[in-house]
Amino acid sequence: MAIKHYLQVSDLTLDEYDYLMQRARIIKDRFKKYEPYHPLLDRTLVMVFEKNSTRTRLSFEAGMHQLGGAAIYLNTRDSQLGRGEPVEDAGQVMSRMCDIIMIRTFEQEMIEKFAANSRVPVINGLTNQHHPCQVFADVFTFIEHRGSIAGKKVAWIGDANNMLYSWMQAAKVFGFHLHISTPKGYDIDPACVTVEAEHYTVFDNPSDACVGVDAVNTDVWTSMGYEAENQARLKAFDGWIVDEAKMARANPEAIFMHCLPAHRGEEVSAGVIDGPQSVVWDEAENRLHVQKALLEYLVIGKVDN
Numbered sequence: 212m213a214i215k216h217y218l219q220v221s222d223l224t225l226d227e228y229d230y231l232m233q234r235a236r237i238i239k240d241r242f243k244k245y246e247p248y249h250p251l252l253d254r255t256l257v258m259v260f261e262k263n264s265t266r267t268r269l270s271f272e273a274g275m276h277q278l279g280g281a282a283i284y285l286n287t288r289d290s291q292l293g294r295g296e297p298v299e300d301a302g303q304v305m306s307r308m309c310d311i312i313m314i315r316t317f318e319q320e321m322i323e324k325f326a327a328n329s330r331v332p333v334i335n336g337l338t339n340q341h342h343p344c345q346v347f348a349d350v351f352t353f354i355e356h357r358g359s360i361a362g363k364k365v366a367w368i369g370d371a372n373n374m375l376y377s378w379m380q381a382a383k384v385f386g387f388h389l390h391i392s393t394p395k396g397y398d399i400d401p402a403c404v405t406v407e408a409e410h411y412t413v414f415d416n417p418s419d420a421c422v423g424v425d426a427v428n429t430d431v432w433t434s435m436g437y438e439a440e441n442q443a444r445l446k447a448f449d450g451w452i453v454d455e456a457k458m459a460r461a462n463p464e465a466i467f468m469h470c471l472p473a474h475r476g477e478e479v480s481a482g483v484i485d486g487p488q489s490v491v492w493d494e495a496e497n498r499l500h501v502q503k504a505l506l507e508y509l510v511i512g513k514v515d516n
């Protein structure tokens with residue numbers, strides 16, 4: 212099989228996602244029943260982290276272990292990447308010693324350069340522009356709770372960040388519509404928008420964006436790498452909290468989604484994130500299951516059982 216990377220949501224087709232979700236359901240079911248995983252994926256994953264992580268590191272590391280393989284953690288501080296080794300050289304070297312690589316970094320350009328020099332598949336574990344593994348898990352979670360996402364409406368309330376750009380790509384792949392509301396000065400960056408305007412609608416007022424939607428989604432107001440803007444963002448995002456009043460404008464069956472980590476009292480009220488409409492813990496857990504299906508698919512291809 213030709214090398215396939217997963218650098219953004221649009222790197223896989225709807226058919227591939229359908230296969231992967233079906234496979235992830237089998238993998239999840241077996242995990243819950245303590246059944247052995249097969250076929251064994253006795254290979255090595257290298258994980259490169261240039262930013263902090265709890266969920267991404269745990270889900271990839273535990274997932275690879277459960278598949279029968281090994282995961283090696285590298286960070287900027289301990290590896291030569293932190294001392295300026297060219298990304299192209301790192302791609303050449305690392306990919307000769309393992310079977311698949313996951314990278315969390317700042318610019319998407321870095322991961323694309325790395326992948327262009329890699330002999331093995333590369334997975335994006337978050338960049339400033341994309342977070343495809345999380346949005347894959349989130350779409351899987353939506354479907355688990357509410358069935359097909361095709362034709363549904365999903366609100367994005369808050370920052371125009373990596374999660375939003377991946378959700379925009381998902382809207383096109385899976386055929387749903389996004390209602391986007393971001394504060395002035397923090398609007399979507401046309402350079403990061405890769406889908407046609409028919410897949411989303413922009414609202415000035417965040418409450419209006421929630422009307423009639425099937426899911427309300429938000430994320431931190433200050434993403435990793437933007438910490439210097441935190442105070443300015445707290446002011447600019449005033450009014451963009453997802454609270455009970457905004458959830459009341461959505462469909463009664465609407466779910467609340469957040470990739471975590473969360474800040475109660477900023478982007479979401481405690482009542483919403485800890486309330487009955489919230490599916491945030493399932494989103495986090497599903498990272499493990501969908502990524503195991505993804506690792507298996509990228510390393511060995513489709514399997515029958």
Ligand code: CP
Pocket residue numbers: 263264265266267268337345470471472
């Ligand atoms: N949602 C997510 O990617 O979490 P971490 O930053 O903890 O990996």
Ligand code: NVA
Pocket residue numbers: 337372373374430431433434435470471472
């Ligand atoms: N947008 C957030 C997501 C964290 C998982 C960030 O980039 O920090």
